[in-house]
Amino acid sequence: xxxxxxxxxxxxxxxxxxxxxxxxxxxxxxxxxxxxxxxxxxxxxxxxxxxxxxxxxxxxxxxxxxxxxxxxxxxxxxxxxxxxxxxxxxxxxxxxxxxxxxxxxxxxxxxxxxxxxxxxxxxxxxxxxxxxxxxxxxxxxxxxxxxxxxxxxxxxxxxxxxxxxxxxxxxxxxxxxxxxxxxxxxxxxxxxxxxxxxxxxxxxxxxxxxxxxxxxxxxxxxxxxxxxxxxxxxx
Amino acid sequence: xxxxxxxxxxxxxxxxxxxxxxxxxxxxxxxxxxxxxxxxxxxxxxxxxxxxxxxxxxxxxxxxxxxxxxxxxxxxxxxxxxxxxxxxxxxxxxxxxxxxxxxxxxxxxxxxxxxxxxxxxxxxxxxxxxxxxxxxxxxxxxxxxxxxxxxxxxxxxxxxxxxxxxxxxxxxxxxxxxxxxxxxxxxxxxxxxxxxxxxxxxxxxxxxxxxxxxxxxxxxxxxxxxxxxxxxxxxxxxxxxxxxxxxxxxxxxxxxxxxxxxxxxxxxxxxxxxxxxxxxxxxxxxxxxxxxxxx
Numbered sequence: 001x002x003x004x005x006x007x008x009x010x011x012x013x014x015x016x017x018x019x020x021x022x023x024x025x026x027x028x029x030x031x032x033x034x035x036x037x038x039x040x041x042x043x044x045x046x047x048x049x050x051x052x053x054x055x056x057x058x059x060x061x062x063x064x065x066x067x068x069x070x071x072x073x074x075x076x077x078x079x080x081x082x083x084x085x086x087x088x089x090x091x092x093x094x095x096x097x098x099x100x101x102x103x104x105x106x107x108x109x110x111x112x113x114x115x116x117x118x119x120x121x122x123x124x125x126x127x128x129x130x131x132x133x134x135x136x137x138x139x140x141x142x143x144x145x146x147x148x149x150x151x152x153x154x155x156x157x158x159x160x161x162x163x164x165x166x167x168x169x170x171x172x173x174x175x176x177x178x179x180x181x182x183x184x185x186x187x188x189x190x191x192x193x194x195x196x197x198x199x200x201x202x203x204x205x206x207x208x209x210x211x212x213x214x215x216x217x218x219x220x221x222x223x224x225x226x227x228x229x230x231x232x233x234x235x
Numbered sequence: 236x237x238x239x240x241x242x243x244x245x246x247x248x249x250x251x252x253x254x255x256x257x258x259x260x261x262x263x264x265x266x267x268x269x270x271x272x273x274x275x276x277x278x279x280x281x282x283x284x285x286x287x288x289x290x291x292x293x294x295x296x297x298x299x300x301x302x303x304x305x306x307x308x309x310x311x312x313x314x315x316x317x318x319x320x321x322x323x324x325x326x327x328x329x330x331x332x333x334x335x336x337x338x339x340x341x342x343x344x345x346x347x348x349x350x351x352x353x354x355x356x357x358x359x360x361x362x363x364x365x366x367x368x369x370x371x372x373x374x375x376x377x378x379x380x381x382x383x384x385x386x387x388x389x390x391x392x393x394x395x396x397x398x399x400x401x402x403x404x405x406x407x408x409x410x411x412x413x414x415x416x417x418x419x420x421x422x423x424x425x426x427x428x429x430x431x432x433x434x435x436x437x438x439x440x441x442x443x444x445x446x447x448x449x450x451x452x453x454x455x456x457x458x459x460x461x462x463x464x465x466x467x468x469x470x471x472x473x474x475x476x477x478x479x480x481x482x483x484x485x486x487x488x489x490x491x492x493x494x495x496x497x498x499x500x501x502x503x504x505x506x507x508x509x510x511x512x513x514x515x516x517x518x519x520x521x522x523x524x525x526x527x528x529x530x
Contacts, residue, residue: 004523004528005529006527006528080513080516082526217515
């Protein structure tokens, strides 16, 4: 930052406020991941309903942020790092809204699976995925708040075990065997696994946006945590 | 809006239209310059008396591109613009050091005719300054006093071509004998652009050409600039950063530096592709200016 007087103070105050709202959504999404995993793995229908209600709030916030964003652009036409921050906030508003949607996808399985026999191995795997994904969201938030490129670059490595567990879920379902009810339950849990894998990807995407905000370079992380130009066709 | 034309602008406007004969564009006349650049300044410093207004400016202006000069008031961007066609010569105390090379030839070298320079490198001013004549004569009269000896139909063709190139023909074709002052501000500015085009320049300099215009007229001029760059190279000074972002290919940011004696001198801070300068400028000074953290 700079010690120069800010002659664009009103814009910067409004931009800071908008950023706080958007970051509030990802805080809420992090909380929703925990609630949704708890609901689907324990069959807690009340908790599942709370997740769905929280997503309704996120959806309302999404539209409010979009509205405020458009007005800020129209009024101030920002440039430089302000323009990058506006670009990142619009992208993140969308990403976080989808995180909320994935949590709803997980929570809704609670109702579909009510009364069906569980498979403990799969329950444990979903819990493990939740335990891996939430720290990813937290790390991405911290990297953004501290403008820490190195921390942002850790996200792809954190995502790898989540991807592996999701890939392994197919084998777990095949291993369930021939009980139709258990198979129905397990198949629904495959959707929960897929949703958690998507949330992990969204946390990586968040970190990529942080790197762009800091450097001005569009980059897409690869699995090694390094990044390549987003403009590179090979990426 | 007033239609008064200052003495300085009138002199300059006449000076830019000494003749309509095609200038020698000196294409490829020097192996020293890049064929892509129409103008290159090298170590250019401009003084008003003892006052150093801008110091050590080295800039390349590329062919068929729009280059924007931005910066706070007093940073010297208009001074730099006016040095590119020796318009500063009209100010008695002004003195330019260094080189301004047009296709490799220093326009400040001995023996160079400044009138020829201004014909080849035309200028459009902040305030539209049509002559107190008809729309037709604003273009034809300049041509005639500059020695144009074409037939009546040649002159009519010249007027039409210039007005078409300035995207004004359709609006004025039925009232060519009306006064140039009868036009709106935006139309007057396009008339002035048509007048500049009629001298077949290679480069057009524009000094805040939209600052006296409403937003619609501004957009028309900006659209026109984008059309004109197919045939001309354009350098524009603007206070409107969004305008620079909309129309230019490259942008130069100038700032004022105080020396130990408290003298305020304009210096070039950064010259980058416009997309880069307005999203990820290299210099913190530029970032501070374009985000308003500036004092």
